Amino acid sequence: MIAVDDVRRAAGVLEGVAHRTPVIASRTLGEHISLKPENLQRSGSFKFRGAYNKVSSLPPGTPLVAFSSGNHAQAVALAARLVGSPATILMPEDAPASKLAATRGYGAEVVTYDRYAGDREAIGAELAAARGAELVRPYDDELIMAGAGTAALELIEDAGAVDTLVVPVGGGGLISGSATAAQALGVRRVVGVEPKAGDDWVRSFAAGHPVVIDVPRTIADGLQTTSPGALTWEVSSQLVDEIVTVTDAQIVEAMRFAFERLKLAIEPSGAVGLAAVRASLVTGGRIGVIVSGGNIDAGRFSELLGV
Amino acid sequence: MIAVDDVRRAAGVLEGVAHRTPVIASRTLGEHISLKPENLQRSGSFKFRGAYNKVSSLPPGTPLVAFSSGNHAQAVALAARLVGSPATILMPEDAPASKLAATRGYGAEVVTYDRYAGDREAIGAELAAARGAELVRPYDDELIMAGAGTAALELIEDAGAVDTLVVPVGGGGLISGSATAAQALGVRRVVGVEPKAGDDWVRSFAAGHPVVIDVPRTIADGLQTTSPGALTWEVSSQLVDEIVTVTDAQIVEAMRFAFERLKLAIEPSGAVGLAAVRASLVTGGRIGVIVSGGNIDAGRFSELLGV
Numbered sequence: 001m002i003a004v005d006d007v008r009r010a011a012g013v014l015e016g017v018a019h020r021t022p023v024i025a026s027r028t029l030g031e032h033i034s035l036k037p038e039n040l041q042r043s044g045s046f047k048f049r050g051a052y053n054k055v056s057s058l059p060p061g062t063p064l065v066a067f068s069s070g071n072h073a074q075a076v077a078l079a080a081r082l083v084g085s086p087a088t089i090l091m092p093e094d095a096p097a098s099k100l101a102a103t104r105g106y107g108a109e110v111v112t113y114d115r116y117a118g119d120r121e122a123i124g125a126e127l128a129a130a131r132g133a134e135l136v137r138p139y140d141d142e143l144i145m146a147g148a149g150t151a152a153l154e155l156i157e158d159a160g161a162v163d164t165l166v167v168p169v170g171g172g173g174l175i176s177g178s179a180t181a182a183q184a185l186g187v188r189r190v191v192g193v194e195p196k197a198g199d200d201w202v203r204s205f206a207a208g209h210p211v212v213i214d215v216p217r218t219i220a221d222g223l224q225t226t227s228p229g230a231l232t233w234e235v236s237s238q239l240v241d242e243i244v245t246v247t248d249a250q251i252v253e254a255m256r257f258a259f260e261r262l263k264l265a266i267e268p269s270g271a272v273g274l275a276a277v278r279a280s281l282v283t284g285g286r287i288g289v290i291v292s293g294g295n296i297d298a299g300r301f302s303e304l305l306g307v
Numbered sequence: 308m309i310a311v312d313d314v315r316r317a318a319g320v321l322e323g324v325a326h327r328t329p330v331i332a333s334r335t336l337g338e339h340i341s342l343k344p345e346n347l348q349r350s351g352s353f354k355f356r357g358a359y360n361k362v363s364s365l366p367p368g369t370p371l372v373a374f375s376s377g378n379h380a381q382a383v384a385l386a387a388r389l390v391g392s393p394a395t396i397l398m399p400e401d402a403p404a405s406k407l408a409a410t411r412g413y414g415a416e417v418v419t420y421d422r423y424a425g426d427r428e429a430i431g432a433e434l435a436a437a438r439g440a441e442l443v444r445p446y447d448d449e450l451i452m453a454g455a456g457t458a459a460l461e462l463i464e465d466a467g468a469v470d471t472l473v474v475p476v477g478g479g480g481l482i483s484g485s486a487t488a489a490q491a492l493g494v495r496r497v498v499g500v501e502p503k504a505g506d507d508w509v510r511s512f513a514a515g516h517p518v519v520i521d522v523p524r525t526i527a528d529g530l531q532t533t534s535p536g537a538l539t540w541e542v543s544s545q546l547v548d549e550i551v552t553v554t555d556a557q558i559v560e561a562m563r564f565a566f567e568r569l570k571l572a573i574e575p576s577g578a579v580g581l582a583a584v585r586a587s588l589v590t591g592g593r594i595g596v597i598v599s600g601g602n603i604d605a606g607r608f609s610e611l612l613g614v
Contacts, residue, residue, distance in 0.1 A: 022329055024347070039570040040331070098567060256605050260405060263346040263601035265570040294570035298563050302609035 004184035006146035023158040034159035039294025047075035053147030055079040063133035067124035070099035072138040077106035098297035139173030140229030149177020163285030170223040172232025179239035193272040196245040222269030250275040267296040311491035313453035330465040341466035346601025354382035360454030362386040370440035374431035377406035379445040384413035405604035446480030447536030456484020470592030477530040479539025486546035500579040503552040529576030553582040574603040
């Protein structure tokens with residue numbers, strides 16, 4: 001189990017390296033709602049926080065391997081470049097073009113695989129062993145979880161107070177770090193949001209243990225995990241109060257709202273918390289919502305919005 | 308002529324009312340370039356700064372009339388609501404749907420006219436006289452100019468230092484306030500940017516006096532002015548070093564860059580400064596660029612980008 005001190009330590013590591021993204025409100029959305037736009041974070045998502053916290057803990061020059069549907073890839077690639085370590089990233093061959101290009105742009109070597117056929121954990125472990133590299137896991141790592149939790153720490157501090165914290169859930173790195181910070185800072189309720197088609201967390205909470213589902217077909221490409229992580233489940237099963245789900249249509253509506261009213265480009269996975277709030281699936285006092293990422297190209301954005 | 312004290316006074320009026328928008332940088336763009344994203348300002352553009360500075364100087368309840376291609380409309384509508392004054396806004400009938408809707412959404416009455424036929428100044432003056440209302444001009448007013456200049460004041464302060472300031476130019480309200488602040492804060496060079504199809508400022512600088520052109524056909528709907536204002540010309544002809552122009556294609560490229568790399572939704576008029584920097588039309592030390600607005604709907608965005 002991580003503790004709030006781990007999150008605070010990560011905040012120290014990230015100071016001056018990660019952006020302290022702003023906290024924003026919108027009258028249309030409701031002034032009791034504060035958003036933390038991590039699409040404005042370096043590498044375009046909150047993933048940079050955990051990746052840098054992890055990568056900077058290793059000796060400079062350590063070869064790194066990571067597997068990721070996209071945002072963790074870019075985050076590790078950027079963190080590796082900043083600390084001067086070589087990185088190889090294993091990405092699904094159907095990952096968004098902008099994510100593949102950005103990862104290569106940060107100087108990492110990209111190796112692709114078929115996400116509906118290959119077992120990325122096995123391929124990643126093999127690749128790491130073959131290259132004598134350190135595997136940087138996307139979420140099931142205490143330094144990654146603690147780093148991710150700094151997003152919630154900043155949100156709660158900068159919003160003044162938060163009663164209910166709303167967090168996207170994929171593997172659970174962001175929500176376990178965030179719930180750890182939230183508990184220590186007096187937040188009353190932590191709500192996770194996942195795509196309806198990929199409800200592994202809802203099922204796991206119902207079963208009382210991690211449940212494995214098939215790779216979900218959802219537009220939220222960053223939340224296509226099939227099961228909670230072992231470490232993230234350990235934390236989140238204790239500290240998270242509820243998981244709600246949103247449809248792809250609700251995600252698209254939130255993306256349109258973010259563009260037209262907030263003037264922000266956000267990706268489907270990043271929009272699930274906002275979608276839940278927009279659909280009134282979450283209520284309760286002052287609400288803080290993490291908008292977790294914005295890595296989407298303009299063509300895909302238009303296609304999803306049908307404009 | 309306004310002075311920097313007018314801009315500082317406006318900053319005091321706007322404190323706690325306007326957002327202090329962040330100053331952001333992008334490694335891809337170049338770390339010597341700082342952007343001021345006024346698309347994140349209340350009402351979606353820098354126009355709120357001038358409008359509130361003006362409207363709040365009048366007795367509460369004063370009936371207001373404004374004419375605008377869009378952003379000034381929303382700004383006056385919001386400022387009027389905040390101070391409790393009724394507003395009537397004269398807008399071109401082909402203004403973007405999102406701008407018409409937002410203006411009505413702030414509680415203003417909207418009256419439309421044909422921008423290629425009607426003389427908006429005459430119609431606006433008539434409307435104001437008929438209703439016993441105060442006409443809130445879009446740029447040619449010292450309180451509007453001073454209010455707009457607070458965007459540059461914040462940019463220069465928050466960026467640490469700026470050698471070259473890049474500002475979109477339509478009627479000249481933003482650049483005259485900004486150049487006034489820039490001169491006082493040690494900026495070496497102020498560059499205005501306008502659409503190539505609407506080069507009234509380039510022609511005016513060449514002629515040495517304000518020149519009137521036909522209504523320009525450009526995607527930058529907020530910069531379709533036909534001539535510098537009298538007051539804005541008085542200031543800008545003395546303090547602005549150069550005017551450069553950008554094509555509609557360069558504007559679109561900047562909008563795509565803002566979306567995909569900065570995660571920001573910006574409108575064509577708001578993008579001209581970024582377009583000039585992206586096209587290397589402006590160089591010179593540490594560059595500060597005002598991104599002036601983001602009021603564009605997703606459909607129009609997609610159409611312009613051809614995605």
